[in-house]
Amino acid sequence: MKSSxxxxxxxxxxxxxxxxxxxxxxxxxxxxxxxxSAGLLGSFAFLRKxxxxxxxxxxxxLPGVCMAFMLTGTKNPVVILCGAVFSCWAGALAIEWxxxxxxxxxxxxxxxxxxxxxxxxxxxxxxxxxSGQAAQSGLDKFLFGQxxxxxxxxxxxxxxxxxxLCLIVILAFKEFKIVSFxxxxxQAVGLPVRLVEFxxxxxxxxxxxxxxxxxxxxxxxxxxxxxxxxxxxxTNNLSRMLWLATLFGGLSGAIGAYVSYLSVKMPxxxxxxxxxxxIFIGSFLFAPQRGALAxxxxxxxxxxxxxxxxxxxxxxxxxxxxxxWDTPVSLNELLQHREMSTAQLRRTIHRLTRAGFIExxxxxxxxxxxxxxxxxERVTRLHRLWELxxxxxxxxxxDHVHDDxxxxxHILTPDLERRLLLELEGELTDPHGQxxxxxxxxxxxxxxxx
Amino acid sequence: MMSMDSVWIVLIGSLVATSCALVGCxxxxxxxxxxxxxxxxxxLPGIVVAFMLTGSRNIGFxLVGAMAMGMLTAFLTDVLSRFGKLQSDAAMGVTxxxxxxxxxxxxxxxxxxxxxxxxxxxxxEIVLAPLDVIEWGGRNFxxxxxxxxxxxxVANLLFVTLGYKQLKVCAFDAGLxxxxxxxxxxxxxxxxxxxxxxxxxxFESVGAILVVAMLIVPPNTAYLLTDRLSYMxxxxxGVGILSALGxxxxxxxxxxxxxxxxAVVSGVLYxxxxxxxxxxxxxxxxxxxxxxxxxxEEADELGSELRS
Numbered sequence: 001m002k003s004s005x006x007x008x009x010x011x012x013x014x015x016x017x018x019x020x021x022x023x024x025x026x027x028x029x030x031x032x033x034x035x036x037s038a039g040l041l042g043s044f045a046f047l048r049k050x051x052x053x054x055x056x057x058x059x060x061x062l063p064g065v066c067m068a069f070m071l072t073g074t075k076n077p078v079v080i081l082c083g084a085v086f087s088c089w090a091g092a093l094a095i096e097w098x099x100x101x102x103x104x105x106x107x108x109x110x111x112x113x114x115x116x117x118x119x120x121x122x123x124x125x126x127x128x129x130x131s132g133q134a135a136q137s138g139l140d141k142f143l144f145g146q147x148x149x150x151x152x153x154x155x156x157x158x159x160x161x162x163x164x165l166c167l168i169v170i171l172a173f174k175e176f177k178i179v180s181f182x183x184x185x186x187q188a189v190g191l192p193v194r195l196v197e198f199x200x201x202x203x204x205x206x207x208x209x210x211x212x213x214x215x216x217x218x219x220x221x222x223x224x225x226x227x228x229x230x231x232x233x234x235t236n237n238l239s240r241m242l243w244l245a246t247l248f249g250g251l252s253g254a255i256g257a258y259v260s261y262l263s264v265k266m267p268x269x270x271x272x273x274x275x276x277x278x279i280f281i282g283s284f285l286f287a288p289q290r291g292a293l294a295x296x297x298x299x300x301x302x303x304x305x306x307x308x309x310x311x312x313x314x315x316x317x318x319x320x321x322x323x324x325w326d327t328p329v330s331l332n333e334l335l336q337h338r339e340m341s342t343a344q345l346r347r348t349i350h351r352l353t354r355a356g357f358i359e360x361x362x363x364x365x366x367x368x369x370x371x372x373x374x375x376x377e378r379v380t381r382l383h384r385l386w387e388l389x390x391x392x393x394x395x396x397x398x399d400h401v402h403d404d405x406x407x408x409x410h411i412l413t414p415d416l417e418r419r420l421l422l423e424l425e426g427e428l429t430d431p432h433g434q435x436x437x438x439x440x441x442x443x444x445x446x447x448x449x450x
Numbered sequence: 451m452m453s454m455d456s457v458w459i460v461l462i463g464s465l466v467a468t469s470c471a472l473v474g475c476x477x478x479x480x481x482x483x484x485x486x487x488x489x490x491x492x493x494l495p496g497i498v499v500a501f502m503l504t505g506s507r508n509i510g511f512x513l514v515g516a517m518a519m520g521m522l523t524a525f526l527t528d529v530l531s532r533f534g535k536l537q538s539d540a541a542m543g544v545t546x547x548x549x550x551x552x553x554x555x556x557x558x559x560x561x562x563x564x565x566x567x568x569x570x571x572x573x574x575e576i577v578l579a580p581l582d583v584i585e586w587g588g589r590n591f592x593x594x595x596x597x598x599x600x601x602x603x604v605a606n607l608l609f610v611t612l613g614y615k616q617l618k619v620c621a622f623d624a625g626l627x628x629x630x631x632x633x634x635x636x637x638x639x640x641x642x643x644x645x646x647x648x649x650x651x652x653f654e655s656v657g658a659i660l661v662v663a664m665l666i667v668p669p670n671t672a673y674l675l676t677d678r679l680s681y682m683x684x685x686x687x688g689v690g691i692l693s694a695l696g697x698x699x700x701x702x703x704x705x706x707x708x709x710x711x712x713a714v715v716s717g718v719l720y721x722x723x724x725x726x727x728x729x730x731x732x733x734x735x736x737x738x739x740x741x742x743x744x745x746x747e748e749a750d751e752l753g754s755e756l757r758s
Contacts, residue, residue: 046537046540049537049539050539051537051539051540051542051543052484052487052539052542052543054543055484055487055543055547059659098724101724101732102674102724102730102732103673103674103730104670104673104674104724105478105481105483107481107482107483107484107539108478108481108483108666108670108673110483110484111483111484111486111487111662111665111666112483112663112666112667112670112717112720114487114662115487115659115660115662115663115666115667115713115717116663116667116713116714116716116717116720118659118710118713119659119660119663119709119710119711119712119713119714119717120710120713120714120717121710122659122706122707122709122710122713123700123701123704123706123707123710123711123714124706125706125707126705126706126707126710127704127705127706130705130706131705218491218547218550219547219550219551219554221543221547222543222544222547222548222551225540225543225544225547226543226544226547226548228540229536229540229541229543229544232536233534266555266558266559267554267555267558269551269554270550270551270552270554270555270558271551271555273547273548273550273551274548274551274552274555277544277547277548277551280544284530284533284534284536290534290535291534292533292534295533295535296533
């Protein structure tokens with residue numbers, strides 16, 4: 001098998017990279033092509049919120065494969081591929097028809113096409129097997145796929161198809177993009193939406209058929225959904241997402257080929273899926289903006305900020321009532337006015353002290369610092385401004401405005417604050433008769449600037 | 451004319467169809483049709499691990515392993531869509547294909563140690579079911595599959611009858627359910643539990659894909675024929691049993707897999723209902739539409755006559 005003798009003594013995990021036989025190279029290239037085209041087209045299915053379309057269509061390919069074999073009696077890959085494309089396509093049309101003309105929902109349409117077409121395929125397959133046609137063995141490889149069986153001729157077909165798919169996506173990128181995000185808008189600007197959708201569905205069908213031989217029907221669904229779903233965590237930009245999905249798909253194709261080279265028993269398809277799902281899990285957890293950990297962190301930071309601002313405002317209120325801004329307040333007083341546990345209050349006060357907003361002079365007694373006073377005034381100002389705004393501009397009763405202000409005081413930006421101030425110019429007392437701290441200065445500043 | 455084995459086969463098929471139709475109606479109404487597909491694939495690693503741990507083909511262990519995987523699928527889908535803000539269908543697709551891939555890897559890794567046929571799990575061998583009988587004290591108690599599918603069928607029947615009100619409210623108006631004190635997520639997971647149970651119990655005899663067909667095709671057929679949930683359940687069961695019978699005949703005629711033929715027949719029944727259904731069928735709608743058009747035309751003519 002080995003074409004070169006110089007690398008004979010390498011361990012298998014290194015030997016792979018010298019491509020000891022042409023077959024290894026074939027499998028590797030085939031898997032990469034498959035991953036790339038599935039990642040690319042799967043992204044569009046994902047954006048159209050039809051992630052499971054690939055699942056349904058890849059099952060729907062089976063009856064076509066069997067019929068092509070029954071009609072021609074050969075296992076010629078071109079013939080089989082044509083059969084698969086034809087029957088996938090029939091499946092796609094059936095789904096459209098069910099959604100459009102019956103009251104059944106899209107998920108039901110997908111499931112029904114999947115199971116009934118697949119049932120038909122199995123029925124034909126068993127019929128062929130029992131009728132004893134000699135050449136039938138290997139037809140069921142389409143169910144689970146067998147990347148190792150890829151030969152040079154298959155590779156040309158797959159490579160050619162993959163190239164055509166990529167070219168079409170590049171050329172029709174704008175149309176696909178508009179139709180994927182906003183079909184109504186596409187209609188309005190005069191795009192042939194139905195034609196675009198139809199060609200998109202056809203491309204997805206082709207991508208499915210490319211993968212069938214290597215990974216089989218079930219796992220093909222994964223190669224369509226998972227790279228796109230993983231890529232979505234990293235970016236909000238479509239072309240970047242397509243690049244990433246393509247990369248993830250191709251990479252996991254290569255990993256699948258590599259693992260099945262190391263262990264002969266290991267099937268390629270499932271390892272491809274495990275590889276791409278690992279990438280997905282990594283993205284799900286660690287992606288900087290949309291990842292789960294980043295979200296959880298943002299959430300926690302926001303909760304901390306809310307707690308800090310609430311304590312500052314309450315301290316300020318006590319001080320205001322006492323008439324001096326550095327009046328000390330006890331922990332118990334704070335606890336009575338804020339719904340938080342003692343531990344949470346302790347942690348929040350610790351953070352405020354570290355930020356220099358609060359000082360604890362005696363045990364259990366604390367007062368605002370100069371910086372703390374300013375920050376507290378800002379939050380209080382936002383709170384009271386909002387109450388005032390709701391009451392005067394939206395004519396909401398004074399006893400209904402507090403809860404809303406309680407939430408929005410943590411969100412209002414300086415820009416919004418300035419605009420609120422200008423809007424409410426002249427009124428500097430909130431609905432409950434309290435002064436709005438610091439507002440005079442801001443209004444004066446704004447006037448001076450003009 | 452039909453041999454005893456054929457009677458057993460049709461009976462097993464009907465029991466599976468009944469179990470599936472009962473829980474399937476709620477899947478369809480809650481727009482979770484693909485969850486049946488997801489669960490039926492995802493249970494594979496559960497079955498394999500149960501095999502490996504216990505080293506036996508004991509159906510009890512298999513059921514437990516598979517149930518755990520079924521619930522895990524529902525749970526992971528939930529987690530991914532909630533914490534990753536992922537569309538729930540994509541979350542489902544990622545989860546079940548991953549679990550299935552792990553299952554296939556485990557099968558090929560331990561293929562020498564585990565006597566487990568993937569083909570059998572996926573397409574089932576209902577033909578062999580009558581051969582595997584329970585004998586106790588020298589007496590023949592009938593095929594094992596009959597007992598298994600029968601017990602699951604009764605369990606599903608009990609679940610749907612006892613939880614009818616809760617399931618109904620959850621299916622049609624989750625908000626209302628929550629406001630009258632029904633825990634939507636409890637009933638969601640209970641439903642998922644029963645879907646997993648049904649899937650696994652039906653596996654051996656009919657295989658994964660047929661389970662999907664039986665879970666959603668008869669309920670959808672019934673959905674086209676009625677607007678009442680109770681009728682929908684009854685019609686779905688009827689259509690399921692009819693598919694089992696028809697599938698058996700078709701498979702005998704074509705000499706093919708019986709389970710697959712049942713799926714095909716259910717598809718044919720659905721198509722008939724979609725075309726010919728009395729109120730929601732395509733033809734009936736078309737006719738109603740034309741009647742309105744005729745009516746409008748008549749009224750227009752009358753109007754123009756009056757005006758002139």
